[in-house]
Every structure is written in C-alpha cells, then in structure tokens.
Amino acid sequence: MRRLRFALPLGMAFTTAQAVEIMTWERLPLPVPLHVGQERVIFIDQNVRVGVPRALTDTLRIQSTGGALYLRASAPIAPTRLQLQDVRTGEIILVDIAATEGNDQSLLEPVKIVKGSRGPKRYGSDPKQADIGAEPFSPDPAQATPERRETPIPVVLTRYAAQSLYAPLRTVERLPGVIQIKQRRGLDLTNLMPTQPVNASLLGAWQLENYFVSAIKLSNTSALTLSLDPRELQGDFITATFQHQTLGPVGVSTDTSVVYLVTRGKTLAEALPPSVSQIDASINLKPSRVGAHAQ
Numbered sequence: 001m002r003r004l005r006f007a008l009p010l011g012m013a014f015t016t017a018q019a020v021e022i023m024t025w026e027r028l029p030l031p032v033p034l035h036v037g038q039e040r041v042i043f044i045d046q047n048v049r050v051g052v053p054r055a056l057t058d059t060l061r062i063q064s065t066g067g068a069l070y071l072r073a074s075a076p077i078a079p080t081r082l083q084l085q086d087v088r089t090g091e092i093i094l095v096d097i098a099a100t101e102g103n104d105q106s107l108l109e110p111v112k113i114v115k116g117s118r119g120p121k122r123y124g125s126d127p128k129q130a131d132i133g134a135e136p137f138s139p140d141p142a143q144a145t146p147e148r149r150e151t152p153i154p155v156v157l158t159r160y161a162a163q164s165l166y167a168p169l170r171t172v173e174r175l176p177g178v179i180q181i182k183q184r185r186g187l188d189l190t191n192l193m194p195t196q197p198v199n200a201s202l203l204g205a206w207q208l209e210n211y212f213v214s215a216i217k218l219s220n221t222s223a224l225t226l227s228l229d230p231r232e233l234q235g236d237f238i239t240a241t242f243q244h245q246t247l248g249p250v251g252v253s254t255d256t257s258v259v260y261l262v263t264r265g266k267t268l269a270e271a272l273p274p275s276v277s278q279i280d281a282s283i284n285l286k287p288s289r290v291g292a293h294a295q
Contacts, residue, residue: 021109026116029081029094034073034108036101041110042069044084044093051083051169060099073099083169090160091174154239154262157213161206161260162243165215178208184269189216191273193232197222198247203258205268211238213260214268220247220255228257236271238262 020043023030034040045067052062059077063070069084077099084093093113156175163172164180182205189200203215220226226247230240239262248254263271 019109021111023111023113024116025093025113029096030111030113031096031098032071032111034071034077034097034099036073036076036099038108039070039072040108042071042095043067043110043112044069047087048084048093049087049169051085053080056080060097071097073097075099076101085169085172088179089174089176090164090172090178092170092172153208153211154213157206157208157211157262158239158241158260160208161204161213161215162258164206165203165258175208178206181205181207181212181267183214183267187269187272189272191234192216193218194234195232196226197224198226202268210265212263212267214263216259216261218247218257218259220250223249225249228259233259233261234273235261235268236263236266238264 023032032040032042047067048064048069050062050064050069052060056077059073059075061070061072061074077097079096079098082095082097084095085091086093157178160173160175160178183202187202189202192200197220199219199221201217201219203217205212205214207213218228228242228245228247230242233240239260241260243258243260244254246254247257261268261271
C-alpha cells in the first residue's frame with residue numbers, strides 16, 4: 001500500500017499547514033487510527049454506505065456528506081473493520097479503525113482514498129484499458145465510455161437485486177452504473193397475479209441504463225401449496241424470475257418468496273395493468289327516473 005502526502009490549496013477546509021494522507025485501495029484493508037474525542041476526515045469523493053458493527057453504536061459517531069466521512073470516537077475502540085460501499089457501483093473498501101487515548105494527542109491528518117491498479121472489468125471491458133497506478137476514486141464522467149457487456153443486462157440486474165436483498169454486504173458483486181430508485185409508496189399490486197391467492201408488496205427497485213428491476217414479495221394467503229408460473233403475471237415485463245418455484249401454505253416458513261421483474265424504458269408502476277374496480281350501475285341513474293320506473 002503506497003502512502004503519499006500533499007498540502008491542500010488555500011480556500012479549502014484545511015490550511016496549507018494541514019497535510020492530507022493519501023491511501024491507495026488495492027484490496028488490502030486500510031488502517032485509519034483515531035484519537036478519542038478527535039474528529040478525523042476521510043475523503044472518498046463518492047456517496048457510500050458504511051457498514052458498522054452494532055457494538056460501536058455508542059462509541060463511534062459517523063457523518064457523511066459531500067463525498068467525505070467524519071469519524072469521532074468517544075471512547076477507546078479495539079481494532080475494528082468498517083465496510084464502505086459505493087452506492088452507485090456497489091464496490092466495497094475495507095477500513096480498519098482503532099481509537100486510542102493517551103499523552104500524544106497531536107492532530108490527525110485527513111485521509112484521502114484513491115484506487116490503485118486493477119484488472120479488467122467483469123462485464124466485457126477491454127484488458128488494454130486497465131488502469132495503471134493510482135487514480136482518483138471518482139473517475140471523470142466526461143471521459144467514461146459505455147461499457148460493453150457479455151451478459152444481458154436483465155440477468156446481471158436481477159442477480160444484483162437478489163444479492164442486495166439477501167447476500168452479505170461484502171459479497172455484493174460490483175455493477176457499475178446501477179442505482180437504487182424509489183418507487184411510489186403504496187403501489188397497488190393486486191392485479192399482478194389476480195388468479196392466485198397471494199399478497200404482493202414492493203421490496204426495492206434498481207435501474208441500469210434503460211432497464212429497471214423490481215423485487216416483489218409474494219405471500220401465500222391460502223392453505224394450499226402454490227406453483228409459481230410467470231405466465232400468470234399481468235404486466236409488460238421483459239423477464240420475471242422467481243426466488244422459489246412454489247409457495248407453501250400460509251403459516252409455514254415457505255409461504256413467502258420473491259419475484260424479480262425487469263422492465264425496459266418504464267418503471268414497475270407504468271408496466272402494471274390499470275386497476276379495475278367493480279361499478280354499480282344504479283349510482284348513475286337519476287332519482288326521478290328510478291322512481292318512475294318503480295311505478
């Protein structure tokens with residue numbers, strides 16, 4: 001792991017007398033020591049989710065804004081590993097922290113994490129384009145080129161959604177360009193499988209290029225074992241993948257599963273059939289005509 005130091009220019013959050021420690025991420029955990037009661041800044045230049053052990057809830061304060069993490073320990077912390085996951089790509093960086101208190105309480109330098117050399121991307125990138133040496137953690141979007149993929153997008157998007165819901169954070173496969181999106185709360189899914197006695201609810205949705213994947217929880221409401229058939233799904237979907245092929249009777253551990261629905265150029269709400277409600281024709285009759293008819 002290579003470490004460099006440089007001074008930030010005037011006008012930034014630190015003066016030129018405050019150096020910044022450069023740490024290069026090369027798939028080896030990065031040690032970031034802390035002092036009790038002293039805040040330390042980590043610059044990442046990406047929006048990240050931080051995986052923190054529950055044991056540190058009361059002793060470690062973490063704030064994130066503008067591509068920077070602010071860590072402050074209120075008590076000594078034994079060596080502990082944090083996981084920083086890029087929200088956009090899913091890539092994970094491992095950081096080992098340890099907080100100590102003692103006589104030497106000199107000001108700790110901020111840390112900037114950059115990515116080191118890496119091999120070719122998984123989905124069809126040209127090995128000749130592999131990066132050499134250290135590079136900023138956030139590449140210049142203007143210089144980015146569309147990625148060629150050997151695996152169809154609906155396949156990798158479905159796999160990413162399943163891993164995001166059920167796999168440990170450290171094992172989620174990196175998928176450049178994917179973003180998690182918000183769907184409308186209370187989305188009516190009663191017409192998704194109208195011929196089956198199931199309740200459907202939205203768990204999450206992700207987008208990659210012009211494709212969307214929506215994870216739908218299916219719960220059996222009957223005492224029968226149900227076979228799940230994609231032909232019974234109502235909507236404009238590119239692919240439909242069931243986590244399991246059957247639903248057990250209500251009340252058993254197998255009465256719930258997930259279906260992953262991929263759409264192209266439209267969200268799940270736009271791909272569903274319109275809701276149809278029962279109509280009482282009598283409400284449109286005028287009272288006078290109803291009375292005349294009765295006579």
